[in-house]
Amino acid sequence: METGGPLAGIRVLELAGLAPGPFAGMMLADHGASVLRIDRVSAVSDKPRREVMDRGKRTVGLDLKSPEGVAAFLELARHADAVIEVFRPGVAERLGIGPADLHAVNERLVYGRLTGWGQDGPLAPRAGHDIDYVAISGVLSQLGRAGERPMPPINLLGDFAGGGLMLAYGILLALIERERTGRGRVVDAAMVDGAAVLFSMFYSLTQSGFWGPRGTNLLDGGAPMYDTYETKDGKYMAVGALEPQFWGELVARLGVPGMPDQDPRNWPEIRERLTEAFKTRTRAEWEAVFADSDACVSPVLDLAEAPDHPHNVARGTFVEVGGVAQAAPAPRLLGAATGDLAPATRLDDLTAWGLPEETATRLRAQGVLA
Numbered sequence: 126m127e128t129g130g131p132l133a134g135i136r137v138l139e140l141a142g143l144a145p146g147p148f149a150g151m152m153l154a155d156h157g158a159s160v161l162r163i164d165r166v167s168a169v170s171d172k173p174r175r176e177v178m179d180r181g182k183r184t185v186g187l188d189l190k191s192p193e194g195v196a197a198f199l200e201l202a203r204h205a206d207a208v209i210e211v212f213r214p215g216v217a218e219r220l221g222i223g224p225a226d227l228h229a230v231n232e233r234l235v236y237g238r239l240t241g242w243g244q245d246g247p248l249a250p251r252a253g254h255d256i257d258y259v260a261i262s263g264v265l266s267q268l269g270r271a272g273e274r275p276m277p278p279i280n281l282l283g284d285f286a287g288g289g290l291m292l293a294y295g296i297l298l299a300l301i302e303r304e305r306t307g308r309g310r311v312v313d314a315a316m317v318d319g320a321a322v323l324f325s326m327f328y329s330l331t332q333s334g335f336w337g338p339r340g341t342n343l344l345d346g347g348a349p350m351y352d353t354y355e356t357k358d359g360k361y362m363a364v365g366a367l368e369p370q371f372w373g374e375l376v377a378r379l380g381v382p383g384m385p386d387q388d389p390r391n392w393p394e395i396r397e398r399l400t401e402a403f404k405t406r407t408r409a410e411w412e413a414v415f416a417d418s419d420a421c422v423s424p425v426l427d428l429a430e431a432p433d434h435p436h437n438v439a440r441g442t443f444v445e446v447g448g449v450a451q452a453a454p455a456p457r458l459l460g461a462a463t464g465d466l467a468p469a470t471r472l473d474d475l476t477a478w479g480l481p482e483e484t485a486t487r488l489r490a491q492g493v494l495a
Contacts, residue, residue: 129157129462130155130158130461130464133158133462135153135158135207135300136161136204137205138163138202138207138208138209139160140163141162142239144289145284145289146292147289148284148288149237149296151178156461156464160183162182163185163186163201164184166186166495167495170471174469174470175448177446180446180451180466181466181469187495188494193488195221197488201479201480202231204477204479205234205478206233206300208234209237209296212240231309234309238314241257241317242258244315255284255316256277256283258320259287259317260275262320263321264320267324271346283316286320287318287320287323288319291314348387348389349392349395351365352364353425355404360408360424360425362415366420366422371419374418378414378422431443441453447468
């Protein structure tokens with residue numbers, strides 16, 4: 126499917142995998158790239174794939190353990206601009222679809238490799254998950270309440286931010302470089318590397334002595350003016366009143382006289398008073414109190430509520446595709462089109478990708494292509 130957007134005309138082969146690989150492909154498809162997802166033959170049907178991260182893509186099934194399937198993939202790669210590969214190091218080479226194999230047929234191809242540990246190093250061949258990558262990067266040690274065990278932030282920092290998003294960024298860097306050199310490059314996107322670079326500011330703060338143990342700092346739940354508070358109806362408000370002018374606005378709107386200043390020595394008392402104050406009204410009542418305010422206080426919305434918030438509605442932050450509410454493409458390139466957000470469907474005609482119809486028919490009869 127050819128679409129508009131800044132990446133219109135860019136063709137990407139996405140080897141099916143778990144969350145971070147599809148997320149990288151979604152980021153590219155959202156901005157106009159034609160992304161063809163390569164899945165197992167048994168996993169493909171004519172039923173649209175409604176997973177959010179498959180939006181805007183097309184899909185085929187291909188048996189990459191057969192010589193015919195590998196040959197077909199090489200032909201597809203000949204007509205591609207980039208590949209997203211999510212296997213453990215060495216697997217693609219054993220299949221015959223590693224970087225050298227693909228560059229032999231298309232030297233302009235950008236080969237994006239996404240792993241947890243990277244393509245080298247002592248942990249490279251080992252299994253792992255987001256929690257392991259953020260643990261080794263040092264990031265996990267900083268997440269959680271003081272005196273409690275480290276708490277993983279779902280799998281946002283390793284899989285999505287440090288993995289999928291960094292891979293999409295790396296592919297774009299290599300595509301820009303290709304305009305100068307005429308040659309593609311291998312992108313080694315490791316989630317442990319990505320998580321580490323996301324924490325750049327905090328490594329610096331720690332070494333300079335401005336960042337203390339987990340849960341004792343300004344932005345990690347240690348400071349009472351940057352935390353969440355329960356309301357009368359069991360919901361929550363988020364407070365981010367760090368600067369003096371915002372803090373003053375918060376105190377004034379709370380209507381709590383005699384609030385001490387923000388000196389860390391006063392943090393226990395401040396937290397206690399904020400906790401008591403927020404429990405005196407419902408979340409909706411506090412939303413009204415802080416409406417049109419610079420106190421940096423916001424309601425903590427759940428996933429079902431967020432699409433209906435007036436600001437999100439005005440911005441079009443969420444869209445509905447195939448009956449599923451989901452985040453709209455970001456970031457926005459003002460005035461530019463975006464990709465087609467429709468659910469992924471099977472691509473039957475592969476001639477534009479260099480695979481003749483008679484070849485596709487033969488491979489389907491052999492069970493190699495779906």
